[in-house]
Amino acid sequence: MQHNPEAVSDVLAIMRTNKDLAQTTTRVTVQRIAYLSCLLALYDGQPTAEWGYKFSRTEIGTPFSADINDAIDVLIRTGTLSVGREVRGAKELLLVNEGGLLVALIGGLERLKARAKYLSAACNGGVIASPTTLGQGLDNEPTVRRALKREAGGSLLEGPALQLLYEQFAAINEAVGGGKEDLITPSVVWLSYMAGRSPTHREMERA
Amino acid sequence: MGCDIEKMKQITHDLAVVAVSKHFGADGSRALADLISIVTKLYRNIDPERLKAPLPVFVVPIGGGDVSAIVGTAKFTMATDLITHELDEGCILGVTQGGKVSVFDAAGVDRELLSKQAIVYVFDLDKEYFLVDGMPYSVANPTDQASPYATPTYSSLTNALQRFAKRKVAHTSCYILEGCWADDKRLFLKPGPESTMRRSLEQYLRDVFPDAEVRPEQNVDESHPVDIKITWGDTLKRALIEIKWLGKSRTSESKITVDHTAQRARDGAKQLADYMDADLKAAPGVRSVGYLVVFDARRRKLSEATTSLAPVEAFYYRDREIDYSPDYAATRTDFHPPIRMFAEPLSP
Numbered sequence: 001m002q003h004n005p006e007a008v009s010d011v012l013a014i015m016r017t018n019k020d021l022a023q024t025t026t027r028v029t030v031q032r033i034a035y036l037s038c039l040l041a042l043y044d045g046q047p048t049a050e051w052g053y054k055f056s057r058t059e060i061g062t063p064f065s066a067d068i069n070d071a072i073d074v075l076i077r078t079g080t081l082s083v084g085r086e087v088r089g090a091k092e093l094l095l096v097n098e099g100g101l102l103v104a105l106i107g108g109l110e111r112l113k114a115r116a117k118y119l120s121a122a123c124n125g126g127v128i129a130s131p132t133t134l135g136q137g138l139d140n141e142p143t144v145r146r147a148l149k150r151e152a153g154g155s156l157l158e159g160p161a162l163q164l165l166y167e168q169f170a171a172i173n174e175a176v177g178g179g180k181e182d183l184i185t186p187s188v189v190w191l192s193y194m195a196g197r198s199p200t201h202r203e204m205e206r207a
Numbered sequence: 208m209g210c211d212i213e214k215m216k217q218i219t220h221d222l223a224v225v226a227v228s229k230h231f232g233a234d235g236s237r238a239l240a241d242l243i244s245i246v247t248k249l250y251r252n253i254d255p256e257r258l259k260a261p262l263p264v265f266v267v268p269i270g271g272g273d274v275s276a277i278v279g280t281a282k283f284t285m286a287t288d289l290i291t292h293e294l295d296e297g298c299i300l301g302v303t304q305g306g307k308v309s310v311f312d313a314a315g316v317d318r319e320l321l322s323k324q325a326i327v328y329v330f331d332l333d334k335e336y337f338l339v340d341g342m343p344y345s346v347a348n349p350t351d352q353a354s355p356y357a358t359p360t361y362s363s364l365t366n367a368l369q370r371f372a373k374r375k376v377a378h379t380s381c382y383i384l385e386g387c388w389a390d391d392k393r394l395f396l397k398p399g400p401e402s403t404m405r406r407s408l409e410q411y412l413r414d415v416f417p418d419a420e421v422r423p424e425q426n427v428d429e430s431h432p433v434d435i436k437i438t439w440g441d442t443l444k445r446a447l448i449e450i451k452w453l454g455k456s457r458t459s460e461s462k463i464t465v466d467h468t469a470q471r472a473r474d475g476a477k478q479l480a481d482y483m484d485a486d487l488k489a490a491p492g493v494r495s496v497g498y499l500v501v502f503d504a505r506r507r508k509l510s511e512a513t514t515s516l517a518p519v520e521a522f523y524y525r526d527r528e529i530d531y532s533p534d535y536a537a538t539r540t541d542f543h544p545p546i547r548m549f550a551e552p553l554s555p
Contacts, residue, residue, distance in 0.1 A: 124240035131417030182233035
């Protein structure tokens with residue numbers, strides 16, 4: 001079976017970055033970070049058609065990429081990743097080795113180097129925003145919301161709802177200002193906006 | 208629905224990362240993530256609720272200045288995961304290049320001045336914030352822990368639901384649930400409180416299980432009684448939660464609209480059992496477990512005109528469990544024992 005090199009490379013990059021950031025990583029985390037990375041590429045003006053794999057709504061999860069799921073499986077089979085203890089109901093994924101040979105084989109591909117900044121920004125943004133805000137923010141992404149309202153599955157990042165996403169990105173770009181060197185800050189702002197959080201949320205809870 | 212620009216601006220104004228980016232540039236944002244990861248590691252060994260002194264931790268972004276004139280000389284440097292009792296006395300931690308922490312004496316350190324050249328995180332009893340360029344930015348804490356960077360102490364859904372019952376429902380310690388009540392003494396519920404209860408529980412479960420997908424069910428009718436679905440992506444394991452409430456609802460004109468007794472809980476159990484049968488047929492490869500959650504707001508001797516109740520009547524049902532017959536939890540492996548959450552009235 002042909003494995004998607006972008007997906008394999010992305011899973012490795014996410015696992016390595018999250019390991020450095022001391023973050024618990026599960027399959028759901030990887031799917032979410034991969035999706036956020038794709039959104040950041042879109043924010044940066046890249047067409048989603050060039051991302052290399054698609055996301056959709058499924059019974060297993062949303063957003064979900066079959067290529068990412070397959071990449072995780074193949075990395076477990078090859079011993080690069082292992083399945084650890086259960087954390088909050090989900091199995092933790094662990095990086096067993098740094099994927100040296102795999103990284104050497106696929107990391108040199110030019111088309112894969114360009115996406116590193118999106119993956120890094122998504123991992124770092126997810127840490128700053130918090131895992132809860134990451135999940136909630138992505139759940140409210142316009143094309144995800146549209147897909148979730150349907151009984152059956154559907155592809156994400158397409159259709160009329162995409163226009164609202166573009167509007168949100170334009171608003172963030174205006175609010176945050178500056179160039180696109182820093183993708184972490186807009187990712188956190190967007191996730192926080194979509195999750196409906198503000199720093200005063202805690203003040204609203206009684207002690 | 209378009210983009211809410213004013214909300215976007217407010218969020219931008221309040222977030223520490225925006226201030227960090229403006230003050231330190233792109234390297235600042237990365238440094239902030241590093242700082243949070245160090246705090247996360249610290250809290251694996253240290254419970255922030257048990258800290259005896261404020262805990263400031265700082266990181267100097269790449270290109271930042273020398274802060275030694277502000278913090279002095281480090282007492283020692285060590286790996287983050289080895290730090291435990293060293294924090295018993297007042298100290299300030301600095302993140303080093305190698306991801307370790309240097310420990311400095313906190314006495315006399317001007318944190319605001321430090322924040323001109325470093326990003327400073329502070330946990331101080333019930334306050335948690337970042338200092339950036341002299342300004343504080345609160346840390347949003349949607350969790351039940353003292354800090355969102357601390358490791359939760361429970362892992363199972365059962366445990367989480369029991370904690371929700373105790374910490375949120377019992378004394379209505381949730382601003383969302385506050386909106387359920389029709390009166391100040393919490394004798395009556397407002398008509399149709401189900402969606403509010405569901406929203407409160409859904410939010411709580413999202414915070415407790417950030418690695419799972421927690422979603423309200425879109426199709427809510429008699430044939431689809433499930434209110435919340437939780438899916439863990441790595442396994443074909445799923446929790447289906449059905450919420451029922453007991454008690455009396457009353458309008459603002461003091462008309463009782465509904466009176467739900469224990470029978471409603473029993474009906475809910477049957478509904479859920481029937482749904483689990485249908486779900487098994489529809490998706491035989493998925494292991495679903497049904498949870499019946501009962502918000503119990505029953506009071507004894509409550510009539511339309513009641514404005515207050517003696518404690519013996521108000522709290523009559525607090526410790527009275529509901530008998531279920533049939534007892535699905537005893538005969539099925541996909542049915543968890545119902546969890547009753549008694550919502551206390553305010554003591555007169």
